[in-house]
Amino acid sequence: MAPDMSLDRILQEITTATNLNTLHQTLKTGLPKESRDTILSSPLASGQDPLNILDLTQNTLGVLYILCVLFQMTWSITHHAFRAARLSVTNIAVHPQVITTFCATFLPEQARLAPERVTALAKGIYRYGLSNGSTSWAVQPLFNLLTRYPPDTSYLTTIHPVFLQACVVASQPSAALPILATPIANVSTLLSDLTYNDNLVYHYLGGVALAMLKRWADAEEYFEICVTAPGSAPAALQLEALKKLRLVQLISRGETTSLPKYAHSSLPRMFKNSVYTELINAYPQNIEKLHGLVDKEKPLFSADKNLGLIQQAIERAPRWTLRKLTATYVALGLADIARLVGIPSEDDVRSLLLSMIEAGEIFAQISASGTVTFSDPPPQFSxxxxxxxxxxxxxxxxxxxxxxxxxxxxxxxxxxxxxxxxxxxxxxxxxxxxxxxxxxxxxxxxxxxxx
Incomplete structure (x- = not known):
């Protein structure tokens, strides 16, 4: 193909190609490297946008190249640094509906010929939504891209972490549930240019989304998968996942549990040297110390995006202290419980007891005189x-x-x-x-x- 080939000629190649592998090689390597982006981002000689001429379904491969060539970018979970093009700084405006329609109708078999372009498309969609203040818009096209591109969603792809990022940033964690419900069981480098970090980011963000929904057991599972992913040395994200894992355990269990033996041995040592260990040691009995620790380390907890989880854990601390009392005492007065739990008001203690009894967290009766009698849970069978x-x-x-x-x-x-x-x-x-x-x-x- 001549170095000065126009987009009109390329459009003809796309619409008349009978061998998609040949077309893929033409689009990938057949154009002059120094002018490829300029050619593919230009309008037709008539001034028309090629995306309005091409069939978004039948010409999936060509559309994918044209959409992606000018929004090559870098993307990371902590620093949104992008080198964007067609979807943000463009010669031809791309209407959001074009992207939405393409993601809902593209042919997966054609898209799988260019997995790196699918990755670029996913990141471009996220960037487009973020830069326009409408990250929520990006959720649906990314969902369609993710559910249609792999054979099924048990295959980990580079779309997974981008989709989860969009759900979390857009505060739409429930949109991720259909994806999170399917555990990752397959990996194919033919589907995606995967890196080790993609697995960590996906499971970390999955834990975040589930924690936003207060699905503590599921969040704990996702954080643990991230924490225990094998590697020669722990990644920084694994330590962050371990912090959130411990906080989720405090909320859902009232205590932390040991990591599986296959977790990297350095992680517990790294975590032990953090302020989170001091918080765990004071939990749940020492409410005063917990509040003091939060006040002192608030900037750190905020920077770690863990302040909300910590506040929820502290709110539940009296419940866990009270549950421990049921294993020691048969009966206690409301005043004694208030003192042991650290709640100054007997009325607040009564309200806490009633809510826990109603939720089935404890089994007790409160007499008119204020005596609380604890009992074992009755055997129940459905x-x-x-x-x-x-x-x-x-x-x-x-x-x-x-x-x-x-x-x-x-x-x-x-x-x-x-x-x-x-x-x-x-x-x-x-x-x-x-x-x-x-x-x-x-x-x-x-x-x-x-x-």
Whole structure:
């Protein structure tokens, strides 16, 4: 292809190509490197935008190149530094509807020929929404891109972390739930130019989105996946994930748990030297110290984006202290509970108790005199659980009955059983007749067998 080839000629190549692999190589390497971006970002000779001429579905590969060539950029989770083009500084304005339509209708088979362009498109969509103050707009096209591009969403792609970033920044964490519901089980470098960091960022942001929704158990799982990802040395993001993991555990459990053995051994040591260890050691009993620590380290906690989680943990601290009391005391007065929990008002303690009883977190009764009597939770079984146990029992019963019948048909077993009943000292040989050994009475009698 001549170095001075116009966009009109390229458009003809795109619309008439019968071999997509050849077209891909033409678009990728066939244009002069120094003028490729200029050519692909220019209008047609007629002044028309090529995106208005091309079929956004049938010409997926060509559209992808034209959309992406001028918004090559760099993107990171902590510093949004971009080298943007067509979607932000452009010779031809790209209407958002073009991007939305393309993401909803593109042909995945064509897009998979140029995975690096799909990555650039995803980052460009996010950048476009961010720069225009409408990150929420970017969520839907990114969702369509993510759900349509890989064979299924169990394949990790470079779109995953960008989509999660958009959901978190746009305060739309619930939009990520259909994606987060499918664990990552497959990785293919043919689908995406993946890096180690993509996995960390996706699971870290997944934990953030789930924590925003107060789905603590799920958030804990995602943060733990990020923290325990194997590597020669811990990444900075893994330490940040560990901080959030510990705070989520305080909120949902009232205490922290040990990391799996396969986590990098340096991480616990790095975390131990942080102020978060002091906070955990004071939790949940020492409310006064917790508040003092937050006041002292507020700039640090804010910079880590953890102040909201810490405040939620402190709000729940009295609940965890109260639950521990139920394991020690049978009955306590409201005044005693207020003192032990660190709540000055008995009315506030009563409200806390009632809310915990209603939520099923504790089992207790409050007398008119203000005495609280704790009790063990009553055993509760749902109808579904009972039916499941009965079905399991019936299955096991049928299995045992089958085994019993198989054993009853065993010549060796019958021989030994009958000889034992007769008190004989010698076992009959296998050549003896089964019915003769059994005799005319008992379960092997003719009237029993054929009844």
């Amino acid at each position: 109808r579904e659980e009972v039916d499941s146990v009965l079905r399991s029992a019936q299955t096991q019963s049928a299995l045992l009955e089958g085994l019993d019948m198989d054993m009853a048909r065993s010549r060796e077993f019958i021989t030994k059983a009958v000889k034992g009943q007769d008190g004989g000292g010698m076992w009959p040989g296998p050549e003896e007749d089964l019915y003769a050994m059994a005799g005319a009475s008992g379960p092997w009698a003719e009237d029993s067998m054929f009844a």
